[in-house]
Amino acid sequence: MTDIGRDRILQRLHKAAAQAPDLPPTACLPIAAYDRAQRLERLTTLMSAMRTQIEVTTARDWLDRLREILKNRNLRSLLYSPETDLGRELKAAWPTDPQGLPALCTWKGPIEEFKDELFQIDASITTTLGAIAETGAIVLWPDDKEPRLMSLVPPVHIAVLGSDRIYNSFCEIIQAEKWADHMPTNALLISGPSKTADIEMTLAFGVHGPRELIVLIIDET
Amino acid sequence: MAEPARFDFKQNIAKALKDNQLRNNLRSAMDGLRVKRQDVFDDALELEELRRYGNAVKERALSRLPQLLEQLEQKCTQNGIQVHWAETTDEANHIVLEILQRHKATLLVKGKSMVSEEMHLNRFLARHGIEALETDLGEFIIQLDGETPSHIIVPAVHKNKDQIARTFHAKIPGAPYTEDVEALNRIARATLREKFKAGHAGLSGVNFAVAETGTLCLVENEGNGRMCTTVPPVHIAVMGIEKVVEKLEEIPPLLRLLTGSATGQRITTYFNMITSPRNSGEKDGPLEVHLILLDNGRSRIYADPKLRQTLYCIRCGTCLNHCPVYTRLGGHAYGFLYPGPIGKILMPQIEGLPAAGDLATASTLCNACEEVCPVRIPIPTLIRRVRNESYDASDAAAMPGHGYRRNLMEIITWKTWALVNSRPALNRLIIKLAGRLGRLMPAIGPLKAWTQVRSRPRFAPKSLHQLIREKGVPND
């Protein structure tokens, strides 16, 4: 049934398309250009306005900063990946008796087996692929090490970003990193914690995804 | 909401206009959305450049629509996404059903999808013992009340928090009565999280599909779309065939136009790009992804080069927010899925003029919709086309059911009009008569429709021509 349907739809479209002239491709719009400091500044301003907590720190201090932020927040567990550099560094520095800090935990098996546990976890920490200054968003390409739901299910999501990975615009990162040649299973732009305004246009955070998004920007300049 | 078969537009309008609650809700919501849009597009020149770009990208994409769909199908298939084609909503429903039955699925969690509303999918699945649960907060609210969306972006905009509080308290087991918006959100969150976990399959719409990579793009703020497309083992995406674009690099400007126009956001919380099902080694994401391409009249609209512009629409809803008619009526009065300006041109073309042609009469042709449309669809021109075709029985007309309004009275009227205006002597005579007898214009018969809602025009005793002649202005 659908094969015939497919052919009929395409036939109708081809017939109509043949009557129209070919149009040239549309020229790209110019890409916004900011310098390094402006990029960091713009990203911080725009994402903070979306209620993201932005913390600019350094490679030496970021773990201290993280511990400070998480201390005494009553979070029981922090999901991390032991297979990333970030995860290894975190693991090495995390106290075995995490007084007032969440205990580290890792993803086990496919989602079907891990689902119940995942929905109980309080917080997660992931890497990022980069960020976009123009619109204010971080970019994630989840993979086998850091699955997609790590940045969605736990109520607090912490993302770590290198300041040298902030691009001017979404268009720039697509072109510069040749996304079209190797799109991953899932690519994500995230600008803040989950939110909705469906009830009387009143903004409320944490409707389905994280209530809080914390971005640690490692800035070595 | 009225079934299309019993659709009485005039009665709906009268009812909506008297509903003060509805008008208050709409007023504040629409004003808010317009202001937010203006704030985010604060550079008028940049906005015009973006809109020109949006229009050009859609025009070009549609000029190559069949090729792009074939490319999309090929790329998706390569990536492991199963592609299905549906000529009608009925076919699309059966494809969904067949997939769900194969997986013995009885709970489908849904992200926001206007196409699934177009298919009346929930009703169809319920008849087959499958629960289709809306998880977008607005859609969730109206589903609890058995209603349809009244706006394509903010579906529960017609309700205020007291109404929602009552609904939650009555329909969600264990939910306390509260009018606190945060608390209402927490109730929804707790209820729906369980459902995401339990859902056997997830369904979503598609905001843009990229032909060059076979990528499905979803725009959202809540995260329910990501839940539906990531937690359950099966993901079904439904899209109208017009949603395909050519290149990945065309997406950023379109995204900016969409979120800016829809909700006045520079970007939404999430922009979710899906290119394949779970690959080996990956630990989450659906094992199967299906893409259903729905025609439902679109290829017929496509055949007419002018009407084709209807298909540029990226469903941002900003034409609703700027429409002096929509902002006073809300969506339900229109009686069809897509209300407001876009509905006035889209629904008559999909449902046929006899069913939905009346929608085009509810316009002042003020042009606000065209001025704000992010892809510059000439909506007022197309509204006039719907109106004209309603009376045009000739082969030149393209819409289904064209000429349905043609009647003897009108034909005679226009014939007479033409006659009077092509004979100067006759014209002078009629104008003289109108000046003398105009005040007797009857409030009965066919003119009643005009006179009962408007003040009767007062005809001047002398015509402008006559006055000017008397002033001695030379006539050349």
Ligand code: SF4
């Ligand atoms: S017609 Fe234009 S303004 Fe209206 S919903 Fe579609 S894209 Fe938006």
